[in-house]
Every structure is written in structure tokens, then in C-alpha cells.
Amino acid sequence: MSLHTQTIIELREQLRRGEVSAREVTQAVLDRIQAVDDRLKAYLWLNPDDALAQADAIDRGSKDQPLAGIPIAIKDVLNVIGQPCTCGSKILRGHTAVYDATVIRQLRAAGAVLLGRTNMDEFAMGSSTENSSWGVTRNPWDLERIPGGSSGGSAAAVAGHEAIAALGSDTGGSIRQPAALTSCVGLKPTYGLVSRFGLVAFASSLDQVGPFTKTVADAALLLGVLAGHDPLDSTSVPAPVPDYQEKLNAGVRGLRIGLPKEYFIPGMDREVEAAVRAAIGQLTRLGAEVVEISLPHTDYAVAVYYLIATAEASANLARFDGVRYGARVRGADVLETYAKTRGAGFGPEVKRRIILGTYALSAGYHDAYYLRAQKVRTLIRRDFEQAFQKCDVIVAPTTPTPAFKIGERVDDPLQMYLCDIFTISVNLAGNCGLSLPCGFTAQPKLPIGLQLIGPAFAEPTLLRVAQAYEQATPWHTERPAL
Amino acid sequence: MNYEAVIGLEVHVQLRTNSKLFCGCATESGAEPNTRVCPICLGYPGVLPVMNAEAVRKTILSGLLIGCTINRYSKWDRKNYFYPDMPKNYQVSQYDLPLCLGGAVQIAGKKLGVTRIHLEEDVAKSFHFATTSGVDFNRAGTPLMEIVSEPDMRSEADAFAYLTALKEILITGGVSDCDMEKGQLRCDCNVSVRPVGQAQFGEKVEIKNLNSISGVRRALEYEIPRQIAARGRGEKIFQETRRWDDDAGKTLVMRTKEYAHDYRYFPEPDLMPVTVSDAQLAEIRQQLPELPEAKRQRLVSQYGLSEYDAGVLVATAVLAQFYERAAAGSPNAKAVANWVMTVAEIHLSPVQPQHLRELVAAIDAGQISGKQGKDVFAVMLATGQGPARIIQEKDLAQVSDPGALAGYCSQAIAGNAKSVAAFKAGNLGALNALVGQVMKLSKGKANPQLVSEMLAKQLRNT
Numbered sequence: 001m002s003l004h005t006q007t008i009i010e011l012r013e014q015l016r017r018g019e020v021s022a023r024e025v026t027q028a029v030l031d032r033i034q035a036v037d038d039r040l041k042a043y044l045w046l047n048p049d050d051a052l053a054q055a056d057a058i059d060r061g062s063k064d065q066p067l068a069g070i071p072i073a074i075k076d077v078l079n080v081i082g083q084p085c086t087c088g089s090k091i092l093r094g095h096t097a098v099y100d101a102t103v104i105r106q107l108r109a110a111g112a113v114l115l116g117r118t119n120m121d122e123f124a125m126g127s128s129t130e131n132s133s134w135g136v137t138r139n140p141w142d143l144e145r146i147p148g149g150s151s152g153g154s155a156a157a158v159a160g161h162e163a164i165a166a167l168g169s170d171t172g173g174s175i176r177q178p179a180a181l182t183s184c185v186g187l188k189p190t191y192g193l194v195s196r197f198g199l200v201a202f203a204s205s206l207d208q209v210g211p212f213t214k215t216v217a218d219a220a221l222l223l224g225v226l227a228g229h230d231p232l233d234s235t236s237v238p239a240p241v242p243d244y245q246e247k248l249n250a251g252v253r254g255l256r257i258g259l260p261k262e263y264f265i266p267g268m269d270r271e272v273e274a275a276v277r278a279a280i281g282q283l284t285r286l287g288a289e290v291v292e293i294s295l296p297h298t299d300y301a302v303a304v305y306y307l308i309a310t311a312e313a314s315a316n317l318a319r320f321d322g323v324r325y326g327a328r329v330r331g332a333d334v335l336e337t338y339a340k341t342r343g344a345g346f347g348p349e350v351k352r353r354i355i356l357g358t359y360a361l362s363a364g365y366h367d368a369y370y371l372r373a374q375k376v377r378t379l380i381r382r383d384f385e386q387a388f389q390k391c392d393v394i395v396a397p398t399t400p401t402p403a404f405k406i407g408e409r410v411d412d413p414l415q416m417y418l419c420d421i422f423t424i425s426v427n428l429a430g431n432c433g434l435s436l437p438c439g440f441t442a443q444p445k446l447p448i449g450l451q452l453i454g455p456a457f458a459e460p461t462l463l464r465v466a467q468a469y470e471q472a473t474p475w476h477t478e479r480p481a482l
Numbered sequence: 483m484n485y486e487a488v489i490g491l492e493v494h495v496q497l498r499t500n501s502k503l504f505c506g507c508a509t510e511s512g513a514e515p516n517t518r519v520c521p522i523c524l525g526y527p528g529v530l531p532v533m534n535a536e537a538v539r540k541t542i543l544s545g546l547l548i549g550c551t552i553n554r555y556s557k558w559d560r561k562n563y564f565y566p567d568m569p570k571n572y573q574v575s576q577y578d579l580p581l582c583l584g585g586a587v588q589i590a591g592k593k594l595g596v597t598r599i600h601l602e603e604d605v606a607k608s609f610h611f612a613t614t615s616g617v618d619f620n621r622a623g624t625p626l627m628e629i630v631s632e633p634d635m636r637s638e639a640d641a642f643a644y645l646t647a648l649k650e651i652l653i654t655g656g657v658s659d660c661d662m663e664k665g666q667l668r669c670d671c672n673v674s675v676r677p678v679g680q681a682q683f684g685e686k687v688e689i690k691n692l693n694s695i696s697g698v699r700r701a702l703e704y705e706i707p708r709q710i711a712a713r714g715r716g717e718k719i720f721q722e723t724r725r726w727d728d729d730a731g732k733t734l735v736m737r738t739k740e741y742a743h744d745y746r747y748f749p750e751p752d753l754m755p756v757t758v759s760d761a762q763l764a765e766i767r768q769q770l771p772e773l774p775e776a777k778r779q780r781l782v783s784q785y786g787l788s789e790y791d792a793g794v795l796v797a798t799a800v801l802a803q804f805y806e807r808a809a810a811g812s813p814n815a816k817a818v819a820n821w822v823m824t825v826a827e828i829h830l831s832p833v834q835p836q837h838l839r840e841l842v843a844a845i846d847a848g849q850i851s852g853k854q855g856k857d858v859f860a861v862m863l864a865t866g867q868g869p870a871r872i873i874q875e876k877d878l879a880q881v882s883d884p885g886a887l888a889g890y891c892s893q894a895i896a897g898n899a900k901s902v903a904a905f906k907a908g909n910l911g912a913l914n915a916l917v918g919q920v921m922k923l924s925k926g927k928a929n930p931q932l933v934s935e936m937l938a939k940q941l942r943n944t
Contacts, residue, residue, distance in 0.1 A: 077528075078528070079527070079528045085527060085528075087527070092527070095527070097528075098521055098526060099521050099526075101528060196530060197528070197529070197530050198528045198529075199528055200527040200528040201528070201752075204752050205751035231532065232530060232532060233530050234530065234531065234532055234533065234752060234753050234754050235530075235751070235752065235753075235754065311748060312748075312751055314562075314746075315560050315562055315570075315571075315572045315746075315748070318562065318564065318570060318571035318572055319525045319527070319569065319570045319571055320527075321564065321566075321571060323566050323617070324524055324525070324526075324569065325526065325527075334566055334615075335564075358746065361562070361746035361747075361748055362744055363744045363746075366746070366748075370748060
């Protein structure tokens with residue numbers, strides 16, 4: 001069996017037993033990238049020599065760290081010292097990171113080999129990776145289709161076996177949605193579980209870093225490395241990290257699975273709905289109890305999200321002004337330099353959101369938009385609190401449709417925003433969410449994702465349900481023909 | 483028509499902390515440009531702030547010193563505007579829930595209200611060269627406390643007194659060095675005028691760029707008459723921001739209301755709200771320096787000063803501190819106080835506090851006369867030398883040796899038969915003329931008290 005198609009856990013055993021070296025694993029993945037990335041365009045930047053040097057360093061050591069010798073791809077939104085960090089934006093063309101994000105330091109300490117930078121929607125704003133300044137990433141299952149977004153490069157890299165695992169970031173669904181559309185496992189941790197230090201902010205109160213993996217067990221392993229309190233991130237929670245492996249195989253018997261009636265809506269793709277309902281049947285057969293729940297403020301989630309996320313983004317992206325780093329387009333004075341730099345540096349979707357967020361915070365509109373949105377956000381959070389009185393995990397589709405064709409929605413931002421209709425609420429409430437493969441459409445064969453949503457810090461339960469489902473189904477074993 | 487000014491001040495004070503408000507960079511000033519910086523205070527992509535607890539403690543302490551209510555739940559907000567000295571193009575500040583609310587600063591005869599104190603990050607410093615500009619980010623992120631006053635001041639003298647008192651309180655509290663040369667205390671001034679007797683405020687003008695307490699006074703000395711003259715001519719005053727040009731001695735328009743910033747404040751999502759517990763508050767209260775009123779009482783009882791003298795000393799914290807150093811261990815602390823208050827701002831002069839104690843001792847011991855004491859003091863003021871050295875160098879020491887004085891006395895009696903006769907006839911005042919004669923003969927060094935006694939004795943015995 002070739003090395004690049006394997007999981008972290010499979011490779012880790014062979015690495016520890018000395019059956020294979022970190023260099024061999026890294027080389028296998030680099031070869032795979034060489035072979036397919038011309039078609040997938042998952043990577044923006046790669047440094048094979050550096051990756052091999054990291055692997056060699058691991059080979060010289062004991063390999064008892066949790067990720068020793070495992071090649072991992074990094075979304076272009078996380079700072080890795082000495083590597084470019086452009087966030088998919090022209091405005092950061094030529095910018096080199098001057099420090100390591102906390103999650104990167106954790107990966108290094110765990111023995112991971114950092115492969116390179118994956119493509120993304122500019123500043124994580126998008127659901128298709130079409131908003132990247134550096135070109136479109138293709139869905140490994142159908143090269144005419146988008147891989148989802150904004151972490152489309154990381155999703156495509158894992159689905160296309162161009163990385164054993166990858167890191168992404170999820171502000172409104174940017175890990176779960178591309179994971180669903182490419183048949184990966186994608187986890188959005190509870191807000192505060194994983195450090196955001198070094199993650200270039202889109203919307204600070206919603207952003208979380210999380211893993212893309214080929215299996216649920218790999219997600220549990222990688223989450224264990226990423227999670228934990230970081231004194232550099234004041235919003236990270238000072239609590240001990242649970243052992244995510246411990247109850248992974250405990251099964252779902254006795255667990256209550258909540259079905260939100262608002263998530264099975266007209267207009268949802270029939271095959272997606274059928275696959276999700278079949279998955280619920282599967283979980284029932286495995287011993288879970290199904291209860292209907294209600295999340296009554298679901299209808300407002302997209303509107304609330306596009307006010308709060310854009311308001312925060314309008315401030316977060318203000319620093320890209322050409323004064324200290326990144327691209328600069330000179331003007332006659334400093335104001336013109338700002339205007340020209342930002343005018344040339346940001347793409348249309350980023351500009352749209354900055355304008356929207358600026359408007360939502362402006363004098364005279366602040367209360368009607370930003371403040372009202374915060375109040376509704378509280379109601380959405382309460383919806384979940386009440387729902388979790390009745391159930392342990394909520395099950396829902398990750399996306400309303402499978403991957404669409406490149407270019408199909410670029411001119412219709414609203415249609416694009418609806419891609420995240422099932423994922424956005426989880427970020428607004430600060431809960432955890434996971435997407436895992438639950439089938440394929442018939443013709444063409446496109447992946448479908450099942451979303452599991454848990455209360456804050458319920459990742460152990462989420463992973464346990466996901467593991468039970470994965471073990472009982474074949475979907476995760478299917479890989480795209482490239 | 484008579485007009486009066488209404489003045490409110492926004493005072494920015496750099497706190498004395500080792501590190502910046504949201505990162506570990508040193509706050510020292512005077513370093514080479516852009517050497518006290520890191521990705522956090524430069525606003526690099528992906529960085530996050532971590533609050534400096536000492537800055538919060540010092541802000542709370544400042545609030546307690548001027549009688550503020552401490553908000554047990556306070557939070558951070560982002561103030562959005564683009565400027566090259568703002569690394570993130572937003573400033574982390576406090577909008578609707580500042581750390582301290584209410585309070586007052588006492589000046590002579592008046593209590594001037596303080597609306598609020600909040601904490602924020604300082605900006606960088608811009609430099610303009612012939613064809614380019616540069617930004618030094620060393621200052622960016624320094625903890626900056628903003629103290630907003632009520633519009634309680636009515637004259638430039640009020641403003642000057644308020645700022646002077648506030649500065650003393652902050653220095654006493656160890657909150658800031660308030661070194662204006664280093665920009666550690668900066669001020670924006672809101673001023674309007676209205677007809678005397680009118681309750682409603684006039685349109686206010688904000689004056690920026692005031693970097694010294696005397697600068698505030700000069701700016702107001704210009705701006706208040708300017709507004710009154712304009713009103714007198716029937717002109718309207720418009721809400722605007724002006725800049726004080728100290729060289730020209732004028733305020734100049736910076737921007738009018740139409741160009742006022744919309745700062746789009748919203749809660750800073752990267753920081754948790756600040757909660758102040760009972761225990762924290764109690765701990766800070768224990769560290770409070772002695773407040774002025776308590777100190778006044780203590781000076782009266784401990785040193786036997788009058789209420790008035792104690793009040794004068796306490797009004798200037800550093801002066802009181804100077805006095806207490808001078809009076810330490812002196813058996814005549816009251817006389818020491820008189821010397822301290824002989825000149826204004828003795829604490830800024832070269833005079834050493836212990837030298838005043840020595841001066842009082844020299845006079846009390848009869849080593850020099852009170853009159854000579856004044857001469858010695860004048861030299862101390864000019865040179866900073868101690869009284870012992872001055873007395874020795876000037877050969878001022880009083881002659882109190884009867885053996886050395888007897889000759890002068892005999893000489894005076896022999897040469898002034900008229901005065902001797904008058905004294906013997908019962909005119910006791912005639913003795914003064916003889917004493918004067920001895921003083922003259924001794925070149926002023928004779929101890930007059932002793933001479934007087936010796937002459938009287940000698941005359942009665944002859």
C-alpha cells in the first residue's frame with residue numbers, strides 16, 4: 001500500500017516500528033503532490049527541501065511524539081515563520097511570516113512535518129476557494145467543481161492524498177463545508193479550545209483552527225495536539241485537554257441524537273437529504289435514540305453572521321494598509337496610498353464585506369444592525385442550550401447541496417452565502433461541529449457530508465458518535481480517482 | 483454682554499509600567515526608533531493582545547486617589563480610524579464601560595469633577611522629513627490612561643490648577659512620572675463661552691496638541707478671548723477641532739464638524755472583559771498613598787503646624803514631601819516650615835531639605851542671628867551649599883564669648899558718655915545705642931543679647 005494514501009494512525013505505527021522513515025513518508029507525499037497538484041491546485045507554496053529536512057530531523061529522534069514524521073498541510077492563513085503567509089490575498093504578496101502560530105509550534109513539538117501552504121478564499125471569505133487571488137482549487141472528485149471553502153486547498157490536499165492531514169480555519173463553516181464536499185473529516189472545535197494566536201483574523205469571535213483528516217480517529221489525534229490553553233490568546237480557555245482517544249470507541253448506545261426540524265428544508269438537494277436520513281437510520285441501528293428538536297432562530301443565522309463577521313472583519317483587515325508590510329501602491333499622500341493599496345490589494349468579496357461591516361458599525365446604524373445582530377446571536381446560542389437539554393449531539397446535513405461547478409455562483413453572493421446555512425449557527429453559538437462522509441450522489445459521484453454538532457467542549461462525544469458511524473459505513477474508504 | 487468660559491479637559495497619562503499594554507515590549511523612552519517593537523505592537527497579521535494587569539491596577543489606583551467608583555465589570559473596545567501611527571488602524575480602548583467613573587480633583591476653593599478614567603494603548607510617533615515621513619513604533623502600545631473631566635472649569639487658572647493638582651496626585655501615587663518633556667502627560671481641551679448667567683453651554687471647540695500644563699494655559703489665554711470677541715461681533719462659534727501652535731501663539735482650525743470621525747466603536751473580541759474582585763480592590767486600597775486631607779491633619783498634629791501652613795504644604799505633594807524630609811528630627815519643626823514657605827517651590831530649588839534643619843538649629847543655638855540666617859538662606863538658594871559651610875566661609879559665626887566682647891563693651895562705654903549718663907539717669911532705652919556701638923565695633927558678629935546683658939551689668943557696677 002502506498003504511503004501517501006494512509007492515515008496518521010497507520011503511518012505512525014510503521015514509523016515507530018522503524019518500518020518506514022519520515023523521509024520516505026514525506027517523499028511519498030511530495031511525489032504525489034508533484035503528480036496531481038497541477039490538476040488540483042491545492043498548494044500555493046511548497047518547499048520540498050525544507051519538508052525533507054524536517055523529516056530527517058524527526059528520523060534522527062525517538063519518534064515518540066504523537067505526530068512524529070506525519071506530513072501536514074497548512075492553510076495560508078496560519079503564520080509559519082519564514083514561509084509566505086498571504087491569506088490568499090494580493091495585499092500580502094511577498095509577505096513572509098515572522099513568527100510561528102501557536103498551533104504551528106504545537107505541531108512542531110508533536111513531530112509533524114510542515115509541508116506547505118494551501119489555497120483559500122481571500123482572508124477566508126468564501127465557500128468555494130474561488131475568491132483566492134492565486135487561482136481556483138479543484139475538487140478531487142470532479143475537477144470541474146469547487147472543493148468548498150474557504151479552506152478548499154486543505155480539503156483538496158487531504159482528499160487528493162497530497163497531505164496526510166491538514167489544518168484549516170472555520171469562521172462560518174470553512175472547515176466542515178469543504179470537508180463535506182471532498183469526503184474528508186473536518187472538525188470545528190469549540191470556540192476557545194484551540195489557540196488563535198497566529199491565525200490571521202477574519203472574525204475574531206467566530207474563528208477557530210481545526211483539522212482535516214481522512215478518518216475520525218486521526219481527527220481525535222490531531223485535535224489532542226492542537227487543543228489547550230495558550231497564554232498568548234486571551235480567549236483560549238484555561239482548562240485541561242481531555243484524552244480524545246479514550247472514549248472514541250465507546251459507541252452510541254444510549255446517546256440521544258437531536259434532529260433540528262429547521263435543518264431539513266425545502267430546496268435541499270434530494271440526494272443529500274436521503275443520505276443524511278440514511279445516516280440517522282444507521283445511528284439508530286447502532287443504538288442511538290433519535291429526538292426531534294427545534295432551533296427556532298435558524299432563519300436569522302445567515303443575516304446575523306454577515307453583520308457580526310463583517311463588522312469584526314472591517315476592523316481586523318484595517319491593518320493591511322501598505323505602511324508596515326505587504327504590498328504597497330504609492331499615492332500622492334498617505335490617504336491615497338491607503339486607498340490605492342487596498343483598492344488594488346483586496347478582491348471584490350473582501351471589499352464587499354469590509355463595506356458591509358463598516359456600514360453595520362456606523363453611527364446611526366450601529367444599533368439597528370450590529371447591536372441587534374448581537375442580541376439575535378444570544379438567542380441562537382440559547383436555542384442550542386435548550387436543544388442540548390434534550391439531546392447529546394445534533395445531527396444535520398453539513399451543506400444543502402453537493403459541490404457545484406466552478407463559476408456557477410460567483411456572480412450571486414447571496415446564493416454563495418447560503419452554502420453555509422447549516423454551519424454558521426455553530427460558530428455563532430461557539431459550539432463544536434464535525435463533518436464526516438455519509439455517502440455520494442449517484443451521477444456525477446459527489447461526496448455528501450454529515451454534520452454532528454455538540455455543546456461547548458463536547459468534542460469527546462462528537463468524535464465518539466462520528467467514530468461509531470464511520471466504523472459502520474464504507475464512505476471514508478472511498479477515494480477519488482485522479 | 484459678559485461672557486464666561488466653560489472648560490473640560492481630557493488628559494492622557496502614560497502609565498509607569500515595565501511593559502506595554504498588550505505585549506511584552508519595554509516601555510522605556512529614548513531608545514533607537516523601532517527597537518522596542520514586536521509583531522504584536524506592530525499589528526502584524528495574526529497577533530493577539532494580552533492585557534497588562536499592572537496597567538489596570540495603576541488605573542484603578544488612580545481612580546481611587548480621586549474618589550472614583552471602580553467598575554467591577556469593565557471591557558475593551560475597538561476605536562476605528564486610519565492613521566499611520568496606528569499599527570492596526572484601530573485603537574484598543576474602553577468606550578462605554580471604563581474602569582473608573584466619577585471622582586473629583588480638589589483645587590483651592592473648588593472641587594472639579596472627573597467624569598471617567600479609561601485605559602487604552604498609545605499610538606506610535608510620526609516624524610516628517612524633507613520629502614518623506616517616518617514612524618517610530620516604540621511608543622505604540624504603551625499604556626495610556628485617559629482622564630476626562632466634567633466641564634467644571636471657568637478660566638485658564640482653573641485649568642492650570644486642575645492639571646497641576648492632578649499631576650501631583652499621579653506622581654504621589656507612583657502611577658506615572660508625568661514627564662511632559664517625554665510626552666507622558668498630554669492634554670486635549672474642550673472650551674466654549676456663554677453669557678454669564680446662561681445655563682446652556684455654547685458650541686464647544688476642541689484644542690488638540692497641548693503638551694504642557696503651561697501650554698494649556700497659553701492656549702486658553704488665546705482661545706477664550708477669541709471666542710468672546712467672535713460672539714461680541716455677532717459671529718457664531720461652530721463645533722470644530724483646533725490645534726495649538728505654541729510658536730505662533732494661536733489656535734488654528736484642524737477640522738470642522740462635517741469631518742468629525744465616526745470611530746465605529748465595538749467590543750474588542752480578542753480580549754475578555756475586566757472583572758475587579760473585592761479582594762483585588764481591597765489590595766489596591768491598601769497600597770494607596772496618604773491622601774491630601776489625611777496628610778494635612780497629620781502635619782498639624784505631628785509637627786505642630788497651623789492648619790493654614792499644613793494646607794499650603796499639602797497642596798503641593800512634592801513640597802510636603804520636601805518639608806517632611808527637612809523637619810525630620812528637628813526640635814523646631816515649625817521654624818523649618820516657615821523657611822520652607824519663605825520662597826515658592828523650594829522643592830525645585832537647589833536647597834537640600836536637611837540644610838534647612840541645620841539652618842534652624844544654627845539660629846536656635848545662637849550661632850548666627852535671625853538676620854544672618856536670612857543671608858545664609860540666600861546663599862543656600864543660590865548655591866545649594868549647606869549652612870555650616872556658608873557660615874564658616876563668610877565668617878558669620880556670632881561671637882558669644884564674654885572675654886572677647888568685654889573689650890568692645892569698655893570701648894563703647896568710654897566713647898559714649900552721653901548715652902551712659904542717660905542710662906544711669908534711668909533711660910533704659912539708651913542701652914540700645916551702646917549695643918549698636920558694640921555691634922559696629924565687632925563688625926556685626928557680637929551676640930547682641932549677650933552684649934546687652936554685659937553692658938547693663940557693667941554700667942550698674944560703675
